[in-house]
Amino acid sequence: MTDTLPRPDDLEATWNFVEPGIHQILGRDGTASSTLKRVDKVLSPTMYMEVYTAIYNYCVNKSSSAGQFNADNSRQNQSSLLIGGEIYHKLQNCLQEYLSKLERGENEAFLHFYVRRWKRFTVGAIFLNHAFDYMNRYWVQKERSDGKRHIFDINTLCLMTWKEVMFDQNVSQLVDEVLKVITLQRDGCAISHTDTNAAIRSFVALGIDPQDLKKLNLNVYIQHFEKPFLESTRAYYKRFSDEYLENNSVAEYIFVAQDKIKDEETRIVLYLDDHTKKLLSEALNQVLITDHSEVLEGEFVSLLDSRDENKISTLHDLMQRDILLLPKLAQAYEEYVKRTGEQEISLLVAEHRARLNDATEEPSLQKRTTANSSIPPNEYVKKLIEVYQTFIKITRDCFQNGPLFTKALDNACRAFINVNELAIPPGSPKLATSKTPEMLAKYSDQLLKRSSKAPGSNTELSADAIMTIFKFLTDKDAFETHYRRLFAKRLIHGTSTTEEDEEAVIQRLQSENSMEYTGKITKMLQDIRLSKQLEKEFESAVRIAPDYNRVRYPEFQPFVLAETMWPFSYQDVEFTLPKELVPTHSGLEKLYTNKHNGRILKWLWPLCRGEITADIGKPGRPPFIFTVTLFQMTILLQFNDRSSLTLEEIQEGTNLSTSNIVSSMIPFIRWKLIQQSPPGLEALSKPDTEFKLSTPYKALKTKINFAAGVKSEVPGLVSGSTNNGELSEVQKIEKELNTERQIFLEACIVRIMKARRKLPHATLVNECIAQSHQRFNAKVSLIKRAIDNLIAKEYLQRCDDGESYEYLA
């Protein structure tokens, strides 16, 4: 220590003493500091101590003229007057002067210069702050608490002065250079960004709130840097994307855009303040995505066409960044799926038609119309499932099952599954019901029916497929009706694969819809089980009968079916049961009515079938076994007595109508079991035509099914009746459905109105739709018809406004 400390009460002396130290702390501009007289090169601890002590002494003793250290005095000074104002101003001036004299090196970029000085200066400022610590703690704090907000602690004073002298005057140049560096980096140049990094940090550090020094704010950063930065970002990427799209395909663009965004968000953002993160993303979204959303949406369809999941999901990721764009995309998706589904079905129809035409080589009009109905249900359902699978995969893999897209997929599937060229052929009436439920019912029949073809042909059918399509059916009641019809046939003909399979499907239908929905189906299954029980009971009952023998009581399998559950309508048929079956018939009736008093059995003769053994082959050959309908059996039994009968005689013996006899006879004649004379369809229904049993009968097989050859209507007998018959079957189902729906809706309306007493029309209609959507898609016209009916029946009354209804008790 060469110099002695200055007198504490001498401002000039003190200042002169500390000034070189201050410069040393701040750092000389560029040049070596060896020329200075007192301090060498570095700030030695001694010197730092000296500066500190000098300032301390000054602040403590300035007012005491004696210059003595005195505890009492200092306490007095502290309490009365704190010293520091003059030296503070001197420091402030000194800083200003220091900073304004700083000079840039030759060829040095301003940015580099700024950062170089900033780094040094901030270090200096901290030390300076320490050196003036005493003043900070007493004088500055006192001044600030007295409300003098332009007085700062020394560190802040340094920064404020820096802002004033260095920053404010050069800000535009500085920011320009920073942005240039960023642009270069965006262009792909490898550039060290330590300088930019530091510069940007300085912007944050300079955000000082004079009112509250502890609180950093981003005023400087946002105003001077962030704004221009975002602007330049927008401009840069606007130019970039426009240029890119002009020269490249959209498909390429989406990847580039994704890369750019990723780049910005991982790299650029590193040296920005957090505040900018969100804004930057928004700016990028705007310029790279939203501004090009139309082009991107346009590309969406062709990407879907290509089924390129990578591209689709990239596009989705991009669009997802602006949530406002997603609904439109989802809508486009919905339309696309719907259209694709419709197209696929139209294609299937067209293919099928072409195949038919090839086969017959005469594209007659009738073939054309029947083409739709002849498409096998399994192909149709398979196609529907295919489309569904394709898109459920895309929805999952590309759209991460986003709610908007899942919903779009559901809507689209519902649309194309229920409405397509096959389900509702063009030119159908407006209220036509979709064919899909019918097709699906037939599909399930294919699945559950024991097939005579090679086992394994059913392997591509599955209950899962039924359930998938079922979910989307709008007219679930139509499916139930068709399903029940086919199910009934399977049950009474015993052609189900297994009961477990049937039950499994019913179970799934039930859990998908409701107990009520499968009520009838379940009851049918139950009927069959009870019938099996009855069969056993009957069997054991007849066995102990005194007159029992196998001839008197042939094997017998009764089915007792609840009339309303089954799709068979009872028809009164004129018919005399052959005497061979009478004991069985009366035996069962007796057993059943004893067991269930009051129940009435109605016999559905046309549905009965049986097997008969006919020993009419060459002697020595095993007897034939014929599967026949009950009517056929009755006719054949007539031949036990005589080998030749006229139609009239058969009629006498059986009491059957001519048409029933004729339709039963046709398979016999075709398989040459019976010879007709004179031959020909015309003669078939003449009373005096003779039928003769061929004995011995020659056939390749011993088991022959004649029942399958019986058609309900005989071709040629009534001209063109087959077609009409089939049509009327469909119409019958449709009519049945409509009546059921009508009843359902009326019940629904009464229920709603009973609870609500008075409702506006629109609300009532919506409630009805909501309550019936589990079963079918309630059309407004149907609901209105129900309302009209209820008004006529005086359950409801229209209010005076004409727009709402009132419930009448």
Added chain:
Amino acid sequence: MVRDEDISEFVALTNCPRQIARKFLANNHGALDYALNDFYDTCHGSYCTETRQVSNKLLNLLERYTSTDGHGGILTDGLIQFVSDLGLELEDPLTLCLAHTMDCTSFHEPISGDQFIESWSIQTCETLEDIRNRLEDQEKKLKFDVEYLETIYQYAFGLIVDPGQKSVSIETAQEYWNIFFDNEGQGKKKYAINPSKDILSKWFSYLKACGCQSINRDVWQMFFKFVKKYPTTQTLKESYSELDAWPLVIDEFYEYLEGQSVF
């Protein structure tokens, strides 16, 4: 709008003459509870008897139309005479107004003497001349007062429907629609609602095409609101919505027009 049910209700409760009931209801805009309050407020504690002296002229008038077979009251013949003495046709909306004023519930029921006297006393009519003047007022009302027209229109259904039936034949309905809405036939009749001739004739041909046999009360009522809202096919085309509460037959009319490519 005073509803007939309300009048009956009022009478059932208060046991006062229908005319009084109508008066109170009319004073209270048809609100039954208010009318009843009003009635008991004004007539509380005293017998509310009609103090007006029935004029002899009116009694004479009644005498002229009362049937002579001892039943009393005005039968169909007397009514027809009454109507023609007033210079009206039977198929005239004013006849309907007349019936409405006298509270006829059906053309098939005789009008009792009391009913006749009360009605016209309240209207302060004593002579045919007075009644004719009253009718002129009502005719004016038909022209300008949509609500009154609707009252008469709705009232008409009860008159024209056959006893025990719920709907009127298509021919009758058509005849009365013509009375109410066909303005161009006679030139002078212009009522408050003026549907175009076009839409009416299309409506008739639609009813014929769809094989519609009869019109029930609901369709009758709603048809008035329908032509009130859509007097021409043009307005129909522009703003008809099947989601509104129109009966099905009107929806189907709209579809029929669509199918005929009228729009």
